[in-house]
Amino acid sequence: MASDERIVPPQRIGFIGLGNMGTPMARRLAAAGYRLAVADAAAAAVERFRAHAACEAPATLKEIGATCRVIITMLPDGHIVRKVLMGEAGVVAGLTASGGPGAIVIDMTSASPVGTRVLGGELASLGITLLDAPVSGGVSRAVDGKLSIMAGGDAAVVARCRPVLENMGQVFLTGAPGSGHAMKALNNFLSAINLAAAGEAVLAGERFGLDPAKMIEIFNASTGRNTGTDNKYPKFVLSGTYDSGFALGLMAKDLRLALELARDTGASADLLQTCVNLWFQAEAQLGGRADNTEVVRYLQSRASPRGKADG
Secondary structure (H helix, E strand, O other), X not given: OOOOOOOOOOOEEEEEOOOOOHHHHHHHHHHHOOEEEEEOOOHHHHHHHHHHOOOEOOOOHHHHHHHOOEEEEOOOOHHHHHHHHHOOOOHHHHHHHOOOOOOEEEEOOOOOHHHHHHHHHHHHOOOOEEEEOOEEOHHHHHHHOOEXXXXXXXXXXXXXXXXXXXOOEEEEEEEOOOHHHHHHHHHHHHHHHHHHHHHHHHHHHHHHOOOHHHHHHHHOOOOOOOHHHHHHHHHHHOOOOOOOOOEHHHHHHHHXXXXXXXXXXXXXXXXXXXXXXXXXXXXXXXXXXXXXXXXXXXXXXXXXXXXXXXX
Protein backbone atom coordinates (compact mmCIF):
# COMPACT_ATOMS: atom_id res chain seq x y z
CA MET A 1 0.00 0.00 0.00
CA ALA A 2 1.70 3.20 -1.19
CA SER A 3 1.83 6.14 1.21
CA ASP A 4 -0.54 8.20 -0.97
CA GLU A 5 -2.81 5.37 -2.08
CA ARG A 6 -6.51 5.67 -1.30
CA ILE A 7 -7.81 2.76 0.73
CA VAL A 8 -10.38 1.10 -1.48
CA PRO A 9 -11.80 -2.44 -1.77
CA PRO A 10 -10.52 -5.10 -1.62
CA GLN A 11 -8.04 -3.64 0.90
CA ARG A 12 -7.72 -5.75 4.04
CA ILE A 13 -8.90 -4.01 7.22
CA GLY A 14 -8.77 -5.11 10.83
CA PHE A 15 -12.00 -4.19 12.68
CA ILE A 16 -11.96 -4.54 16.46
CA GLY A 17 -15.18 -4.05 18.43
CA LEU A 18 -18.45 -5.64 17.29
CA GLY A 19 -20.92 -4.03 19.68
CA ASN A 20 -24.19 -2.28 18.92
CA MET A 21 -22.46 0.29 16.72
CA GLY A 22 -19.41 -1.61 15.52
CA THR A 23 -21.40 -4.49 14.04
CA PRO A 24 -23.44 -2.47 11.50
CA MET A 25 -20.42 -0.31 10.69
CA ALA A 26 -18.29 -3.36 9.94
CA ARG A 27 -21.08 -4.95 7.94
CA ARG A 28 -21.15 -1.94 5.65
CA LEU A 29 -17.43 -2.28 5.01
CA ALA A 30 -17.79 -5.99 4.25
CA ALA A 31 -20.70 -5.26 1.90
CA ALA A 32 -18.56 -2.66 0.11
CA GLY A 33 -15.96 -5.31 -0.66
CA TYR A 34 -13.31 -4.71 2.00
CA ARG A 35 -11.63 -7.87 3.32
CA LEU A 36 -12.22 -7.79 7.06
CA ALA A 37 -10.36 -9.44 9.90
CA VAL A 38 -12.53 -8.96 12.99
CA ALA A 39 -12.20 -9.31 16.73
CA ASP A 40 -14.26 -8.70 19.86
CA ALA A 41 -13.85 -9.56 23.54
CA ALA A 42 -17.06 -11.57 23.24
CA ALA A 43 -16.56 -14.63 21.05
CA ALA A 44 -20.31 -14.83 20.48
CA ALA A 45 -20.26 -11.38 18.86
CA VAL A 46 -17.63 -12.56 16.38
CA GLU A 47 -19.65 -15.66 15.54
CA ARG A 48 -22.83 -13.63 15.01
CA PHE A 49 -20.94 -11.30 12.70
CA ARG A 50 -19.42 -14.16 10.71
CA ALA A 51 -22.90 -15.59 10.18
CA HIS A 52 -23.96 -12.45 8.29
CA ALA A 53 -20.81 -11.05 6.68
CA ALA A 54 -17.76 -12.37 4.89
CA CYS A 55 -14.70 -11.97 7.11
CA GLU A 56 -11.83 -13.68 8.85
CA ALA A 57 -11.52 -14.02 12.62
CA PRO A 58 -7.83 -14.36 13.52
CA ALA A 59 -7.03 -16.08 16.80
CA THR A 60 -5.14 -13.11 18.26
CA LEU A 61 -4.95 -9.33 18.06
CA LYS A 62 -1.30 -9.63 17.15
CA GLU A 63 -2.28 -11.67 14.10
CA ILE A 64 -4.68 -8.94 13.01
CA GLY A 65 -1.85 -6.42 13.24
CA ALA A 66 0.49 -8.72 11.33
CA THR A 67 -1.94 -9.15 8.42
CA CYS A 68 -3.64 -5.72 8.18
CA ARG A 69 -2.18 -2.30 7.40
CA VAL A 70 -5.38 -0.48 8.36
CA ILE A 71 -6.97 -1.06 11.78
CA ILE A 72 -10.31 0.29 13.00
CA THR A 73 -11.18 0.26 16.71
CA MET A 74 -14.75 0.76 17.96
CA LEU A 75 -14.53 0.07 21.68
CA PRO A 76 -16.11 1.28 24.95
CA ASP A 77 -13.31 3.68 25.96
CA GLY A 78 -9.77 4.81 25.36
CA HIS A 79 -8.29 2.62 28.08
CA ILE A 80 -9.49 -0.47 26.25
CA VAL A 81 -8.19 0.94 22.96
CA ARG A 82 -4.75 1.36 24.50
CA LYS A 83 -4.78 -2.20 25.86
CA VAL A 84 -5.90 -3.64 22.51
CA LEU A 85 -3.24 -1.73 20.60
CA MET A 86 -0.29 -1.57 22.97
CA GLY A 87 -0.64 -4.76 24.99
CA GLU A 88 2.15 -7.32 24.93
CA ALA A 89 0.31 -9.41 22.34
CA GLY A 90 -1.72 -6.52 20.95
CA VAL A 91 -2.25 -5.13 17.49
CA VAL A 92 0.88 -2.96 17.48
CA ALA A 93 3.06 -5.97 18.24
CA GLY A 94 1.78 -7.46 15.00
CA LEU A 95 2.09 -4.23 13.06
CA THR A 96 5.71 -3.72 14.03
CA ALA A 97 6.59 -7.36 13.39
CA SER A 98 5.23 -7.04 9.84
CA GLY A 99 6.73 -3.60 9.20
CA GLY A 100 4.96 -0.91 11.21
CA PRO A 101 5.80 2.24 9.21
CA GLY A 102 2.89 3.24 6.98
CA ALA A 103 0.18 1.48 8.97
CA ILE A 104 -2.94 3.44 9.98
CA VAL A 105 -5.09 3.07 13.09
CA ILE A 106 -8.54 4.68 12.94
CA ASP A 107 -9.98 4.93 16.44
CA MET A 108 -13.75 5.41 16.17
CA THR A 109 -14.23 5.01 19.93
CA SER A 110 -15.37 7.91 22.13
CA ALA A 111 -12.19 8.58 24.09
CA SER A 112 -10.21 11.23 25.92
CA PRO A 113 -8.77 13.88 23.56
CA VAL A 114 -5.69 14.21 25.77
CA GLY A 115 -5.18 10.46 25.91
CA THR A 116 -5.55 10.30 22.13
CA ARG A 117 -2.75 12.82 21.64
CA VAL A 118 -0.47 10.79 23.91
CA LEU A 119 -1.31 7.53 22.13
CA GLY A 120 -0.89 9.19 18.75
CA GLY A 121 2.61 10.30 19.69
CA GLU A 122 3.58 6.81 20.83
CA LEU A 123 2.31 5.28 17.59
CA ALA A 124 4.00 7.96 15.49
CA SER A 125 7.35 7.00 17.03
CA LEU A 126 6.78 3.56 15.50
CA GLY A 127 5.79 4.98 12.11
CA ILE A 128 2.08 4.28 12.67
CA THR A 129 -0.49 7.02 12.08
CA LEU A 130 -3.46 7.43 14.41
CA LEU A 131 -6.69 9.08 13.32
CA ASP A 132 -9.45 9.73 15.85
CA ALA A 133 -12.79 9.43 14.07
CA PRO A 134 -15.66 8.99 16.55
CA VAL A 135 -19.22 8.88 15.28
CA SER A 136 -22.67 10.19 16.10
CA GLY A 137 -26.08 9.07 14.92
CA GLY A 138 -26.98 5.91 16.79
CA VAL A 139 -27.60 2.38 15.59
CA SER A 140 -30.17 3.23 12.92
CA ARG A 141 -27.80 5.61 11.16
CA ALA A 142 -24.95 3.13 11.52
CA VAL A 143 -27.08 0.59 9.68
CA ASP A 144 -27.90 3.11 6.94
CA GLY A 145 -24.35 4.42 6.61
CA LYS A 146 -25.42 7.92 7.61
CA LEU A 147 -23.30 8.54 10.69
CA SER A 148 -21.56 11.82 11.36
CA ILE A 149 -17.84 11.03 11.49
CA MET A 150 -15.60 13.57 13.25
CA ALA A 151 -12.08 13.00 11.94
CA GLY A 152 -9.02 14.40 13.68
CA GLY A 153 -5.48 13.95 12.44
CA ASP A 154 -3.36 14.41 9.34
CA ALA A 155 -5.62 15.69 6.55
CA ALA A 156 -3.75 13.74 3.89
CA VAL A 157 -4.25 10.49 5.82
CA VAL A 158 -7.93 11.29 6.30
CA ALA A 159 -8.18 11.79 2.53
CA ARG A 160 -6.66 8.35 1.97
CA CYS A 161 -9.18 6.85 4.40
CA ARG A 162 -12.23 8.64 2.99
CA PRO A 163 -13.40 5.67 0.88
CA VAL A 164 -13.47 3.58 4.06
CA LEU A 165 -15.12 6.20 6.24
CA GLU A 166 -17.69 7.31 3.67
CA ASN A 167 -19.13 3.80 3.59
CA MET A 168 -20.17 4.48 7.18
CA GLY A 169 -21.22 8.13 7.05
CA GLN A 170 -20.38 11.76 6.33
CA VAL A 171 -16.84 12.81 7.19
CA PHE A 172 -16.10 16.12 8.92
CA LEU A 173 -12.49 17.22 9.34
CA THR A 174 -12.06 18.58 12.86
CA GLY A 175 -8.36 19.44 12.93
CA ALA A 176 -5.34 18.16 14.84
CA PRO A 177 -5.07 14.73 16.48
CA GLY A 178 -7.50 14.48 19.38
CA SER A 179 -9.90 17.04 17.92
CA GLY A 180 -12.33 14.39 16.73
CA HIS A 181 -12.64 13.01 20.24
CA ALA A 182 -13.02 16.52 21.64
CA MET A 183 -15.82 17.22 19.17
CA LYS A 184 -17.60 13.97 20.03
CA ALA A 185 -17.51 14.65 23.77
CA LEU A 186 -18.95 18.12 23.30
CA ASN A 187 -21.60 16.85 20.88
CA ASN A 188 -22.74 14.27 23.42
CA PHE A 189 -22.95 16.95 26.07
CA LEU A 190 -25.50 18.76 23.91
CA SER A 191 -27.29 15.49 23.15
CA ALA A 192 -27.48 14.56 26.83
CA ILE A 193 -28.64 17.95 28.05
CA ASN A 194 -31.28 18.15 25.32
CA LEU A 195 -32.75 14.80 26.31
CA ALA A 196 -32.70 15.64 30.02
CA ALA A 197 -34.32 19.03 29.36
CA ALA A 198 -36.99 17.41 27.19
CA GLY A 199 -37.65 14.88 29.94
CA GLU A 200 -38.06 17.53 32.63
CA ALA A 201 -40.33 19.63 30.40
CA VAL A 202 -42.58 16.74 29.38
CA LEU A 203 -42.81 15.32 32.90
CA ALA A 204 -43.77 18.73 34.32
CA GLY A 205 -46.38 19.24 31.61
CA GLU A 206 -47.80 15.77 32.12
CA ARG A 207 -48.24 16.40 35.85
CA PHE A 208 -50.09 19.58 34.95
CA GLY A 209 -52.42 17.63 32.65
CA LEU A 210 -50.86 18.05 29.22
CA ASP A 211 -50.63 15.09 26.84
CA PRO A 212 -46.96 14.05 26.37
CA ALA A 213 -47.33 13.15 22.69
CA LYS A 214 -49.05 16.47 21.97
CA MET A 215 -46.30 18.30 23.83
CA ILE A 216 -43.62 16.64 21.69
CA GLU A 217 -45.55 17.52 18.54
CA ILE A 218 -45.74 21.17 19.57
CA PHE A 219 -42.10 21.34 20.68
CA ASN A 220 -41.05 20.01 17.30
CA ALA A 221 -43.06 22.70 15.53
CA SER A 222 -41.67 25.39 17.83
CA THR A 223 -38.42 26.83 19.11
CA GLY A 224 -38.02 24.11 21.74
CA ARG A 225 -37.19 21.51 19.10
CA ASN A 226 -33.94 19.59 19.71
CA THR A 227 -32.55 16.10 19.27
CA GLY A 228 -34.30 14.95 22.44
CA THR A 229 -37.76 16.02 21.28
CA ASP A 230 -37.22 15.23 17.60
CA ASN A 231 -35.70 11.79 17.89
CA LYS A 232 -35.08 10.17 21.25
CA TYR A 233 -38.28 11.08 23.09
CA PRO A 234 -40.81 10.00 20.46
CA LYS A 235 -38.88 6.90 19.33
CA PHE A 236 -37.67 5.49 22.61
CA VAL A 237 -39.44 7.17 25.54
CA LEU A 238 -43.04 7.66 24.42
CA SER A 239 -42.91 4.22 22.80
CA GLY A 240 -41.72 2.74 26.09
CA THR A 241 -38.98 0.75 24.34
CA TYR A 242 -35.94 2.59 25.78
CA ASP A 243 -33.75 0.81 23.23
CA SER A 244 -31.74 3.43 21.34
CA GLY A 245 -28.71 1.11 21.48
CA PHE A 246 -26.46 3.52 23.40
CA ALA A 247 -25.78 2.76 27.05
CA LEU A 248 -26.38 5.27 29.83
CA GLY A 249 -22.92 4.52 31.21
CA LEU A 250 -21.29 5.40 27.90
CA MET A 251 -23.12 8.73 27.80
CA ALA A 252 -21.98 9.43 31.36
CA LYS A 253 -18.41 8.63 30.31
CA ASP A 254 -18.61 11.05 27.36
CA LEU A 255 -19.92 13.77 29.64
CA ARG A 256 -16.98 13.22 31.96
CA LEU A 257 -14.65 13.61 28.98
CA ALA A 258 -16.39 16.85 27.99
CA LEU A 259 -16.02 18.17 31.54
CA GLU A 260 -12.32 17.29 31.58
CA LEU A 261 -11.91 19.15 28.30
CA ALA A 262 -13.71 22.22 29.63
CA ARG A 263 -11.60 22.24 32.79
CA ASP A 264 -8.36 21.76 30.84
CA THR A 265 -9.18 24.75 28.64
CA GLY A 266 -10.60 26.94 31.42
CA ALA A 267 -13.99 27.17 29.69
CA SER A 268 -17.22 27.84 31.58
CA ALA A 269 -18.84 24.55 32.54
CA ASP A 270 -21.75 25.32 34.88
CA LEU A 271 -24.41 23.58 32.78
CA LEU A 272 -22.01 20.80 31.88
CA GLN A 273 -21.27 20.11 35.56
CA THR A 274 -25.01 19.95 36.31
CA CYS A 275 -25.50 17.56 33.39
CA VAL A 276 -22.62 15.36 34.54
CA ASN A 277 -24.08 15.16 38.05
CA LEU A 278 -27.50 14.21 36.70
CA TRP A 279 -26.23 11.44 34.44
CA PHE A 280 -23.87 9.96 37.02
CA GLN A 281 -26.72 9.85 39.56
CA ALA A 282 -28.89 8.14 36.94
CA GLU A 283 -26.12 5.65 36.25
CA ALA A 284 -25.76 4.90 39.96
CA GLN A 285 -29.49 4.21 40.24
CA LEU A 286 -30.18 2.41 36.95
CA GLY A 287 -26.82 0.88 36.13
CA GLY A 288 -24.44 1.68 33.31
CA ARG A 289 -25.99 -0.88 30.96
CA ALA A 290 -29.37 0.84 30.98
CA ASP A 291 -30.20 2.61 27.74
CA ASN A 292 -29.28 6.29 27.79
CA THR A 293 -32.93 7.24 27.16
CA GLU A 294 -33.79 5.70 30.54
CA VAL A 295 -32.48 8.89 32.11
CA VAL A 296 -36.14 9.93 31.80
CA ARG A 297 -37.07 7.10 34.15
CA TYR A 298 -34.55 8.49 36.61
CA LEU A 299 -36.17 11.93 36.32
CA GLN A 300 -39.56 10.35 36.96
CA SER A 301 -38.24 8.71 40.10
CA ARG A 302 -37.13 12.09 41.43
CA ALA A 303 -40.59 13.65 41.15
CA SER A 304 -42.22 14.68 44.40
CA PRO A 305 -45.37 12.82 45.55
CA ARG A 306 -47.47 15.87 44.74
CA GLY A 307 -50.25 14.92 42.32
CA LYS A 308 -51.19 16.54 39.02
CA ALA A 309 -52.50 20.06 39.15
CA ASP A 310 -56.25 20.43 38.76
CA GLY A 311 -57.16 21.26 35.17
